[in-house]
Amino acid sequence: MRNESILVVDDAPEIRFSMSEVLRHEGFTVDVACDGQEAIDKSSKNFFDVMITDLAMPRKDGMEVLSFLKEHSPETICIIITGFGTIHGAVEAMRQGAFDYLTKPVKLEEVIITVDKALEVRELRRENRSLRQELRDIHGFERIVGASKAMQEVFELVEKVAGVDSTVLITGESGTGKELIAHALHYKSEREDGPFVPVNCAAIPEGLLESELFGHEKGSFTHAISTKIGRFELANKGTIFLDEIGEMSSALQVKLLRFLQERQFERVGGVKTIHVDARIIAATNIDLEEAFQKGSFRDDLYYRLNVIPIHIPPLRERPEDIPLLIQHFLLKFCSAKRTCVEGMEENAIRCLESYDWPGNVRELENIIERMVILSNGPIITVRDLPNRILKSSGKLTAGDLSMATLPIDGLSLNSAVGSLEKTLILQALEQTGWVKNRAAKLLQMNRTTLIEKMKKQNLMTLNPEGVK
Ligand SMILES: Nc1ncnc2c1ncn2[C@@H]1O[C@H](COP(=O)(O)OP(=O)(O)OP(=O)(O)O)[C@@H](O)[C@H]1O
Ligand SMILES: [Mg+2]
Incomplete structure (x- = not known):
């Protein structure tokens, strides 16, 4: 027994009969409709996992059924049955979102294979959707916390700029959350279904960074045994995150500048120009302005990157x-x-x-x-x-506390311990505003013991504002 339900729609009774028999035999729950109108009526009342429908039918045709499903039951998979004369219609139906088509005379084993394939694809799509949701949950805004005015301003800025494609430069000390903000920018943008490709410019050896970013053609250098797609190409329709950008060599800075200006490049050893549609987010924990004044970072690249600066203040x-x-x-x-x-x-x-x-x-x-x-x-x-x-x-x-050293001529242990005790009790009292309960808690003793010790140390009379 299978859980899925299928609606078979055809004005030819013999097709309705044979198809529903074979599908029932496979364990599906099957219903039939003799034209498009009946199919629409039935699927407004019940959900079907799959609909197998003829194209040319009286009252409403297969295309009308398809557009009804698209609007009212997008989870239903539509498979078209097409006769010799309606093959163009089948192509159009596929364009409109039908999953596949079966040609008449329909082979029954083909029906089962197509239905199974459709259900499998739907399952994968669902999995994919839930994985994406999980990613959004992991990297979304909800995971970033901050009540300070400075962080609230960062969040506002992220909200404002996530939707635009401008280049963002995130600055801040190590561990302040730069990567977290970069993720949030991606998952809040229209590119969220595209890839988020991080490149840590400091972690990839200098000699490999160019081919890592731009890819290379087979045979372009000794170890290039096959063609490699670079990270920029992989980030097409998504976001590329250039982390620790301040560590990039000056030769590579020139190439990056060209990419930022023209959004195109050639793979290492290649001649074909490749266009990429990717949003750039860069991050650094060094002061790039200082770096370009010292000459280790190109000022033109700095200005290209620093279109929208987001600074995350240290904790x-x-x-x-x-x-x-x-x-x-x-x-x-x-x-x-x-x-x-x-x-x-x-x-x-x-x-x-x-x-x-x-x-x-x-x-x-x-x-x-x-x-x-x-x-x-x-x-x-x-x-x-x-x-x-x-x-x-x-x-x-x-x-x-164990660091004290015994003077060469010795000391009175009792008075040394006593004076240390007095210092610590005083500190505890001061820290807690002379509230003895709290001071006792700080010193991990009960209130009565503290009072005894205070009496012994002549501290009772010191209580400044008469606090209990
Ligand atoms: N505001 C925040 N709310 C919740 N978690 C945060 C926040 N800021 C940082 N974190 C967490 O702190 C860790 C460090 O953040 P992240 O890797 O984004 O920092 P970074 O600025 O990129 O550091 P580095 O410069 O060392 O690469 C991560 O685990 C991140 O989830
Ligand atoms: Mg980081």
Whole structure:
């Protein structure tokens, strides 16, 4: 038994009969219609996976059925039956979206083969569509978070320019999200169904970059054993993303400039001029303006690339994005690793906000991933943070505390420990505005113990504003 349903439409009863018999025998659910009007009526009431229809019929003909399906039931696959005199009609029907045609006298085994082929193609198309949707979900805008004014401005700019074909130059330090923005630009544009082709100009050896970008003809150099299609050609109807453009050699910069001006090139060793319709997005983490002043980057190429500049500020300049990013990555890694971390305590978030993030969002992402794996409880605490972050936020680590050296003439251990204790208690009180409950939590002890220690250290009278 098969799940699919088929409607056989023909004004000749013997064709309706033989075709529906053979399809039923294959396990399909089959219905019949004796002309185009009946076919339209039936498919307005029920969905058919496949419709096999004659072209010339009374009342409404096959072409009318086809255009009805296109508008009202685009998922139905249409196969045309054509007589000797209507072959032109079949060609026209294919042009209008029919899947295939069968010629009279119809061979019944051919009907089965064509229906199976049609269903297979439809399945592939559906898969393709869902994969594309998945890609859109992965690379779409929804995955980019940022509450800061600076990032909101970046998002607005992306919205505005995604639809136009102008060249975009994305600048920003390493790990700020340049590639993410490039993807979003592609998946928000009309080219979204076309390819997104990334080229990392710094990762491909200088000698190979030209053939990687422009392709080469067989035999054009020693190792060119076959013709290679370059990335520009592969990006036709899509977007090419030239990452780390500042690393490109000056010889290649000239060739790129020509491509940007004329949108055409020749493969290495080739004579045929190839035209490509691709949108260019470039990215760099170096200051290109400075590079062209120093002479390592062509100024004409810089101006060609810098049609629409998008600058992504470093994370340290937008700490207000950090809580949102933490939340975003916690969700991401908890579902990916099937662990359950519910959140992060305020203090830990404050530490992350005051760190200066030389590796930007990528560094934050990596830290969260590590903490999700290593965390012992449902809430990530200051203790789970890496030492470099604790240190830079002025926090003492267990390692720092063990760094004290014993003076040559010795010291009173009790008073040394006492004074360290006093310093840390004071810091905790100051950080928490003298709210003892919170200070006790910071020092990982209960409130009564803290009060006892404060009494011992003569700190009770220091409470500045009478805070509890
Ligand atoms: N605003 C953001 N929201 C969510 N994730 C982000 C954001 N910015 C960056 N990321 C994540 O941080 C990581 C680094 O981003 P990306 O690779 O786009 O940076 P880049 O600027 O291209 O870095 P590089 O210059 O090193 O190539 C990626 O995993 C990306 O998903
Ligand atoms: Mg990148």
